[in-house]
Amino acid sequence: MDLTNSLKSTMVSQSSPPLYSKTLQILSPKGFFSISGIVSKSLAVTQPLLNVSNAMNRLYILLISVGVKVVSVTSSCTSWGESACLLPMPIIIQIIKMKQTLFTLLSLLTLSSCAFYDCPKHLSPLRSDLEGLELVKQAHTEKLKFSSECLEILLKKNFFLSSEYLLNEYYPKTSIDTEVIVRNVAADLKRSQDHLVFQIKKREKQGVFPIAKPVVYWAQSTEDLLIMIRLHELLDTPDCRESFERETVIEDDRIRVQAYCYTSEDDIKLFDTEELELKRPIDAGRSTFEWRGDGRVVITLKKQDGPSFWKYMLKDSVREAKELQTWWEQRDKHIEQLEDYIMEENVKERAAKKANDDL
Known part of the structure; x- marks a missing residue:
């Protein structure tokens, strides 16, 4: 029982x-x-x-x-x-x-059930750092809790007195990693300032900046073309740390990537792959891209004729040999699958040829 x-x-x-x-x-x-x-x-x-x-x-x-x-x-x-x-x-x-x-x-x-201070409600509308300091002191006296969002709000509003109070009086008693928060907010603020400078420079120069070609790496599986485009001019140089107005175009027979790389107000470049015409059509509707940071974009093109093996990615094989690099990591990942596919296709071709010869 x-x-x-x-x-x-x-x-x-x-x-x-x-x-x-x-x-x-x-x-x-x-x-x-x-x-x-x-x-x-x-x-x-x-x-x-x-x-x-x-x-x-x-x-x-x-x-x-x-x-x-x-x-x-x-x-x-x-x-x-x-x-x-x-x-x-x-x-x-x-x-x-x-x-x-x-x-x-x-x-x-x-x-x-311990009460959290509603920072978006009380701190976001404020225009004075002194007002913010008064409110956080009062909330702290009332034993209210502050989330990491509270510090982010204060830092982004440049309320440094209020931020310093919480950093000294409240957050050291918690497990919140304030160093990471401060670093991330500082990076966001710098990016906003850089973007403003970029817009000013773009108007001054009427959009005319030095043009550079990014490096294009590619590999393939039987179903997809795998492409990584890095915003750097030489293989041994770092990627662009900050880019604006990134654009990725994918069509059935071509792709193109553009982005402005901002190093300083006197060093702005336009990275442009120009149009890369593909050897065979792909399915643009099922293809995807993802920017990984500011300096690189990963593109997955779905082959229309998959499963298949492409000897060349571009229609212009001379340009491909000059401008494209092998994406070795992805190539090694899919090499066995491709070899098995090629062997199967060779067997089919020989069988078909033998059948024709017997007729």
Whole structure:
């Protein structure tokens, strides 16, 4: 007989007092999981859990050599007869475990119910650093919690007095990595400033900047062309650290990538692959691209004739030999698949040729 049925057969009747009904509810799988579900949905579960906890606190456990006697403080158990008070050890162990679980849930609720300061609501509209400092001091005095978003908001608004207060008085007592936040916000601010300078320079020069060709790397699987375009002019030079107005065009028979690389206000280049006409058509609708940082873009072109093997990617094989590089990482990843495919195709061709010769 399982634990729940054993408990029911021992304790449950139409006249069962509320104490044992609540105990059964917390012990039964259905009752326990329903409580867990409420915990994940709402803090309103606090009171029901406290009620069950109080009910379980009314059990007084007496360990004896042959079993365990459970007696209600109100002696309602003994009114059923002595047999109703005698429970096997496994049931009592389960009661103790469930009680420990209940206390854990209550502890989590208490922890999660600690109030966070609503920084987007209170700090975002502010225009004065002194106002921000006043508000965060007050919230800190009231024992409110600050998320990492609070520091981001203050830094992006250049509220350095408010930021410094939290960095000195609050965040050292938490596990929040403020160094990473400050570094990321500083990078975002610098990027915004650089973009503004870029726009000014673009108007001054009427969009005329030195043009450079990025390096194009490629490989293939039987289904896809795998392309990586890096915004650097030489193989041993670093990628562009900051680029603006990036554009990636994919059509069924060609691709093109353009981006402005910003090094300083006096060093801005336009990287342009120009149109790369493909040897065979691809499915532009199923092809994708992803910029990985500012200095490179990865393009996956879906072959229309896949599975297949392309000897050349570009229609102009001379240009390909001059401008394209092998993407060795992807080439090595798919080489066995391609070799197996080529061998299968060769077998098919020989079989077809033999069949024609026999005619």
